[in-house]
Amino acid sequence: MNRYLFSCLSVMILLLSACEAGKPALPADYPDQQSQAFQTFARQCSQCHRPPMPTAHTAREWPAVLARMQQHRIQRSLAPVSARDMVVIRDYLIRYAKKDQAS
Numbered sequence: 001m002n003r004y005l006f007s008c009l010s011v012m013i014l015l016l017s018a019c020e021a022g023k024p025a026l027p028a029d030y031p032d033q034q035s036q037a038f039q040t041f042a043r044q045c046s047q048c049h050r051p052p053m054p055t056a057h058t059a060r061e062w063p064a065v066l067a068r069m070q071q072h073r074i075q076r077s078l079a080p081v082s083a084r085d086m087v088v089i090r091d092y093l094i095r096y097a098k099k100d101q102a103s
């Protein structure tokens with residue numbers, strides 16, 4: 001490999017790892033972290049802020065919060081989360097949501 005290409009690659013790797021290091025570390029106590037649902041949630045809800053704990057809202061409140069987050073995406077010219085992913089995220093959040101006083 002020629003030297004120029006090699007140093008370019010090194011710089012790229014450095015930049016990439018710096019990027020990785022800059023990501024906010026997720027606290028290790030989200031429920032069901034091994035699941036596909038958690039992965040989808042973490043991917044879709046970490047672009048603007050750290051993904052919230054499911055206990056941040058009750059099951060009744062989550063749908064309105066998710067609808068507002070879609071609006072934020074649109075405002076920032078990001079594609080909305082697909083309906084399929086939204087169902088997965090909504091189910092994940094609702095499953096582990098804060099318990100409603102009434103229920």
Ligand code: HEC
Nearest residue numbers: 044045046047048049052056065066068069072073076089
């Ligand atoms: C395009 C950027 C963006 C994305 C992506 C995003 N959010 Fe947000 N989120 C915001 C902004 C801006 C606020 C603060 C204003 C507000 O509360 O609407 C916020 C605030 C919040 C809050 C705190 C306010 C509250 O009502 O408790 C929660 C919880 C939340 N987001 C959940 C989520 C979830 C769940 C996802 C993934 C589906 C998500 N966010 C994805 C932009 C985003």
